[in-house]
Amino acid sequence: MMSNTPEELKYATSHEWVKADEEGNVTVGITDHAQDLLGDIVFVELPEVGSLVAATDEAGVVESVKAASDVYAPVAGEIIEVNEKLNDSPELVNSDPYGDGWFFKIKMSDSADLDNLLAADEYSEQCESE
């Protein structure tokens, strides 16, 4: 089964998706491909609001029954919001990875970081070659 990889998003090689708005804030989650590999998500550890992250820093953990994986900040900046719903309903990451299953929002310190990310087709290619 092909994973869903929306065209309008940017992607990190470590399987996070990124959606940027005009104010320089980005929303981050993990991709459909990633949640599919992990299986039923049982726990998500989110970063603290207000913390500063550099691109590729560990910013969270996502756990299934038989695996755990770090979630990395795709861009540098300040964590301005986290998805508290995931504390009680981690299954949202499985059911709606690009919507209600988002992880956190970052206020970017340098929007040029976005240029280092992959486009949808590049990310799909990466997944296929794994």
Next chain:
Amino acid sequence: MLIFERSQPGRSSKAQAPNAGLDDSLLPDKFRRQQPAELPSVSELQVVRHYTNLSRNNFCIDTQFYPLGSCTMKYNPRGAHKAAFTPGFLQRHPLAPIEYSQGYLSCLYDLQEILKGVTGMEAVSLAPMAGAQGELAGIAMIKAYHDDRQDTARTEIIVPSAAHGTNPATATMCGYKVREIPVNREGDVDLDALKQVVGPQTAGLMMTNPSTCGVFERKISEIAEVVHTAGGLLYYDGANLNAILGKVRPGDMGFDVIHMNLHKTFATPHGGGGPGSGPVGVADRLKPYMPIPVVAKEDVVFCWLDQEDLPKTIGPMSAFMGNAGILLRAYAYALMLGREGMIRVGEFATLNANYLAIRLQQAGYTLAYPTRRASHEFILTLAPEEKAYGVTAMDVAKRLLDYGVHAPTTYFPLLIPECFLIEPTETESVEELDAFVDAMIKIRGEMESSPELLKSAPHTTPVRRLDDVKAARELDLRYAKPVQATQT
């Protein structure tokens, strides 16, 4: 039913508590417990019956073939257990003075000597309480050695990708960065990859031999040379020592430090997950750093070597002296085996594994390393079956339970898809091995005729497949007394 659900207020096992009344009036108020702990109130017979019945919900070596790879589930001789349960040993306080310790210490001293002889190491400390703690002691000694020489730029431990999870976890606990190197198609460490990553930052390499792939690392001498030339030390994870007991000695392979799992190779019971015991053996240069205490013999008197005697020690691993009772069991087992018995352990563990591997291959199963001799264990990959019938290694594992066999280790090592790691051990008879093959042949038939039977297995165990996702999402980790409806 939980023991808590058998509880009735006012009931107890009266013979077991001292006769004294519950007079706590001498206790200062602020230190008095206000509410008694909510433990069950049950009779002695209820307790005996409850736990006896619970025990019958377990598979165990005493009742089943248990070919769990990497765990060495061999027969645990009752004599060794009885020897350790001798009243004089049970009643000995860990801090008893030396004149009330000569019997115990003489056993430990002899065990140290036996382990030295059979591994080819220069000295042994029995202090670590489990394999993982033996690993910790070993890597801490490597660190102490480099630090002592002011060789502090060594920040990395190299680990093959197929290693047990404890290896990288231990290296991290000791403050090292972990560098993984790949294993090649025949199950050997990729020597070229090793050469690329060693350097002045290398503190050491951790490996098992035979490896977790169930094959002997043929280039071990070259590996040792590469690591030693770079100034690193070589750590031997003794998880697979059973394969080569009496045949090859880690000391002769060039290892500087090893741990042994007495609960595997020396047949002490696994106890449903411990207690184990993980003594460490060292080459000469690591002797000063051994974990304490170590037993020594001065003339005819046995004594402890402590901090004053080993000032550079990495310290003690426990409050007292490791899992003493396990050491006594291992000692009794070693005495019964003797020299020739130890050699046979390696030989027959290997014979059983190779026989089982060939028979399963003849039955149509796929060996992960068909060109290699198996060590004491071997890997099947069920990837072809998964492709053909849609059944996974997990399904086959669960179905084996219905045939009264404990499942082999599944999904380890991680690099082989849909794998079974199978270790029969030397104490199983050929009839038992044949019965396992028969079960696997029948299961093969079921894959074709009724794969659903496998996917929904097990069918005969006290519970069917459990919902692990629910267990993790809706954590329920202790009994909560039902809230009684109260009338208002």
Next chain:
Amino acid sequence: MPFIPHTEADIEQMLQVLDIHHIDTLFDEIPSALHAKELGNIDPGRSEMDVLRLMQERAELDAGAMCFLGAGAYEHHIPSAVWDIAARGEFMTAYTPYQAEASQGTLQLIYEYQSMMTALMSMDVSNASLYDGGSALAEAILMAVRANRKSKSRRVLYAGTTNPRYVRAGRALVAGQGIELVEIPRQNGALKIRLDDLQQYAEQDYAAIILPFPNYFGQLESVHEIVDWAHGQKMLVIAAVNPIAVSALVPPGEWGRQGADIAIGDGQPLGLPLSSGGPYFGFMCCRQAYVRQMPGRIIGKTIDLEGRTGYTLTLQAREQHIRRSKATSNICTNQGLAVTAATIHMALLGAKGLAKVALASRRNAVRLAVLLSQIEGVACLNDGDSFHEFVLRFDTDLDTVMDALHEQAILPGIALAGDFPDLPNCLLVCATETKQESDLETYRSHLEQVLAEREGT
């Protein structure tokens, strides 16, 4: 061949299947230079009868003394049923319960154990055990440093009244991670920490404080006040407790306004024989909020395909076999069989039975302290806030007194001066419920006699 069932015919048949003539051929991939040439001085194998005889003779060498030693290992009555059941092959020869369907006995038992420990400690959650009290302290230190997000510090305070053997093991086991253990010293000669002793650590960043209860000298620390102070300083509180003691004394979950955050200790008093120091087991309980930082196995309740209740290993993603270098600890096994015994032990004694053991032990210790301190030249340093251990100070050289008592088959206690230079000629003595009045009197009369003889020389 001991424990190997193969007959000559079996071997022949197996070799035929393998298409080889000798077992040694199976080792042909191993470079010949590596084949073992010698095995040191290992004797030929012996029969079970011989081995049992030898072990009995050696055990007898160590037996026969009346023991008043404690310091972390305590003599208690163990109901006969405890080890009769724990030593059943189904418990003793099973492996870690990875295959849940084939391990419900062990899994349900550990779930019951977790329930009993949380009840005893008045805490939210318990793991399935660690190796022993000393290593449990080490794991608690690592856990507290991970869990305390209000602190950036890798420093942990410990009361100078903590069992020194725990501190040494803890130090050795956390050394690799750059964690500093800082001692809160006792006032010279004091057996307890005073609130004044804490003030110099206020407004400094420490991840946690370790608080023993009872402390090494048998004294009860001012746990309520110290816990509140520590929480005010944003430290986590690690309680190091005796599980028997807290069946009658205030449990760590009820210390101060919020209770301790992590409780650890050695489970030995709950049905494990003294056995030269092991196998015992370490227990660990904590607040619900820290459960994902807890090391070791944890068992959870769930349902099977048909909706029946079952038990399984859970939260495994913290562990080394999944997380590898990022695991909470490298620990894999716990002390399963020791926990099996402890669970049966707790079920047999119940809350009342354990509290009776605690109170009877305390009564004997108090009685012994009174008897011994009546002897001239012997003083008890403890105040009334004690449990079942106490410190005696001798006006004379302690070593020679101890030697004399050893000769009379009395192990009078543990000399403290080695670990605590401010307590010269001081002895740590323990009495539990196993001692009868006549035992206490035996100790008293022998000590009196030994001291009188010294006086005479």
